[in-house]
Amino acid sequence: MAKVGIFTLLTGIAGPSGFGSASTAEKVTDGIDASDLTAIVTGGASGIGLETARVLALRNAHVVIAARNMEAANEAKQLILKDNETARVDALKLDLSSMKSVRAFVNNFNAQNLPLNLLINNAGVMFCPYQLSEDGIEIQFATNHLGHFLLTNLLLDKMKKTARSSGIEGRIVNLTSVAHLHTYKGGIDFNKINDEDSYSDKKAYGQSKLANLLHVNELARRLQEEGANITVNSVHPGLIMTNLFRHSGLGMRILRLLSHPLWKNVPQGAATSCYVALHPSLKGVTGKYFVDCNEFAPGKLATDTVLAKQLWDFSNKLVNSA
Ligand SMILES: NC(=O)c1ccc[n+]([C@@H]2O[C@H](COP(=O)([O-])OP(=O)(O)OC[C@H]3O[C@@H](n4cnc5c(N)ncnc54)[C@H](OP(=O)(O)O)[C@@H]3O)[C@@H](O)[C@H]2O)c1
Ligand SMILES: *C1O[C@H](CO)[C@@H](O)[C@H](O)[C@H]1NC(C)=O
Ligand SMILES: *[C@@H]1O[C@H](CO)[C@@H](O)[C@H](O)[C@H]1NC(C)=O
Ligand SMILES: *[C@@H]1O[C@H](CO)[C@@H](O)[C@H](O)[C@H]1NC(C)=O
Helix, strand or coil: CCCCCHHHHHHCCCCCCCCCCCCCHHHHCCCCCCCCCEEEEECCCCHHHHHHHHHHHHCCCEEEEEECCHHHHHHHHHHHHHHCCCCCEEEEECCCCCHHHHHHHHHHHHHCCCCCCEEEECCCCCCCCCCECCCCCEHHHHHHHHHHHHHHHHHHHHHHHHHHHHCCCEEEEEECCHHHHCCECCECCHHHCCCCCCCCHHHHHHHHHHHHHHHHHHHHHHHHHHCCCEEEEEEECCEECCHHHHHCCHHHHHHHHHCHHHEECHHHHCHHHHHHHHCHHHCCCCCCEEECCEEECCCHHHHCHHHHHHHHHHHHHHHHHC
8 A cells, every 4th residue: 555645745756656746647648558548538628637638638549528618628629639630539518417418418428439448537516505406416416426426327338348349448537535534424414415504515525525435436346246347446636726626715725825835736636547547557456546646545434335335325316316
């Protein structure tokens, strides 16, 4: 187990993988040829997702940018094409807070008859004021967890078929956060998922990010049991100044100033996603949590298999009742 901590983060010293907090997405994928791969990057129109999409395309993968804002998605596509006008990049509409939109996205993607090797579940919102999704579910849980839960399940058949026919390992990469340590008591507040009175924007974010970790573990277990050649891992990208912080208040801004040395830039922020998506040294590695391109031990609740199973059933019920 890698000992990645504050020290390595501050110094940028590489961990056992040979990479560390200072490594960029381009650096960790140097020399890798992804021309046989097709990838979906959710939230690929900005921030870490855009840099991830850009670097996957730079390594010659076919990249589908899944975004709710099509204008931004098309701008992202143009940005990638500017580097290489024959790069294979598409933009497709996806609003993860809406189950209807998730289903429509999967239909549209399937209609293109593309294979699918990589799914980067990157989109997310943070610290939102209390709000319900169009399906009546608290917005951070709906967007960060449930939308990706449904998306992943609907795309899994395609990924399994691709892995089988190509003989190439499929990979699912999930963006979680150290914030998974800061949740409601017990981790997931199943009985109060939509409760406005007990709502905390910070804990609801932590809860949704813990849900991401739990689901990776449960999905990894299921896929392994089936013998599918698909790995699933979670990533904490680091602290990166992106649009994600649009709902954070003054306290957070002060904290940010004080903690300045802890922050990474966007190319560094996309490094762990790209490393876990493409690096050959992670062949067969599944159900793990990565920080700064090195394996890391997640919080205790994240390894609770009973909680993971409970969340899986709970999520299935929510998705089926919508
Ligand atoms: N930045 C950090 O310090 C940090 C730390 C830990 C974890 N993370 C995680 O890293 C991931 C990427 O975040 P980021 O920092 O790159 O933030 P970002 O720039 O805000 O990117 C998030 C992306 O998700 C998209 N998105 C939000 N809601 C969506 C929805 N309902 N449907 C489809 N797309 C949606 C956003 O689109 P719009 O532009 O339309 O909103 C945006 O493109 C997130 O999962 C986040 O939790 C980030
Ligand atoms: C991660 O993947 C799981 C499926 O295993 C999904 O339930 C979860 O919501 C995903 N989260 C994110 C942000 O990728
Ligand atoms: C541009 O992208 C295409 C398709 O991925 C690839 O075949 C080609 O080698 C790339 N060109 C350069 C200069 O990287
Ligand atoms: C699984 O994927 C790996 C890596 O791409 C490949 O080497 C291996 O042969 C695949 N295994 C099967 C059973 O297809």
